[in-house]
Amino acid sequence: MTTEISSARQQILETASDLFYQKGIQHVGINEVIAASGVAKRTLYRWFPSKDLLIEAVMQYRAAQWSSWFETAVSERGNTPKERLLSTFDVLRDWYASPSFRGCPFINAVLEIADASHKAHQVSIDLRESIRQIIIRLAAEAGVKNPDLFSRQYLLLIGGASLMATIEQSPDGATFAQTALSVLIDANIGD
Amino acid sequence: MTTEISSARQQILETASDLFYQKGIQHVGINEVIAASGVAKRTLYRWFPSKDLLIEAVMQYRAAQWSSWFETAVSERGNTPKERLLSTFDVLRDWYASPSFRGCPFINAVLEIADASHKAHQVSIDLRESIRQIIIRLAAEAGVKNPDLFSRQYLLLIGGASLMATIEQSPDGATFAQTALSVLIDANIGD
DNA sequence: GACAAGGTAGACAAACTTGTCTACCTACTT
């Protein structure tokens, strides 16, 4: 067997990830994933005993990818803590403006699945918390007085910007958020 | 026929509205709406020739209700323009804290339907615009220098707060947003 | 060679979904 065949699980995961994101989790059935990934149904169920488990695995896979991407992109921008904070919305604006953007997959999943007990819901909560921890660190470095409150306000802005990008199909939310964030930073430094 | 029977359409609309909101649009089939509303299938299809048309009608119905409720609640609070702006998040916090809260129906619908060409998507866009117009008016009254930008930042905050309430099941996002909004107001007045 | 692991195609089946239709009823208007 070649490497390709021994990575059927990976192929399924990536294919499902793309399809779920592009069309919506509830709009893509497992037969579509099978057809697009080129694996047999037996194989899919061998690795993912149910659709819910596939969804969960996909969300975890995407969360790991997104976190990695975000941390890397942010760390490569800005020279000062404040710049780095603001640059996060430059990173996001690029994402929102990309042709394949179809919303934040972690927000999408929670609302599409509409079940707070689903494991994918917890993945979203965990990801938000990891974003918040990044922001707390950057905010503290920038001398923000209350990094905890600031990080929660940050989550509001990032959520709102993502929604604006999704609903109004405009990446400008990132710029509005950046402007607001700059005001919040200045209001919370130096007093 | 009694009044009750002549309002079958209204009964369907209200029942579907509740079910779609509580369980998710894609998770409720028309047979469930029929069973819960007590109308015949023939009657449902008489008034709503397809599920999509029912969804559209429901979203329009909810948008009218929501707008009315929001305007009224806001107009009854605050004595100054700034207070009125901030009070919007008091109104929203109460909503987020209510037992039946399950997210913003207009955000939910867009993400659940996952089709930008669906009429319900436009309903959400229009509602956001109507919120924005309310905020532009209040902001101008408060002396905010750039009501347009401010109103867009407001949309970010209201979207983010709704998501926080939905995903983290915490109404505190409204408080964080209120704090941020207060800073934004102060930073945009008087210079 | 025998067995295990991982793979293939796709048939099968129960349940669900949306929408169409039959047959009938009630109340109102002309």
Add this chain to the structure above:
DNA sequence: AAGTAGGTAGACAAGTTTGTCTACCTTGTC
């Protein structure tokens, strides 16, 4: 009375969805 409008119960049907299963293949290990 006849016709219209709005209503009832629910059968029917095609298509979709998730999951189970049959039959077979390839590769690697013992």
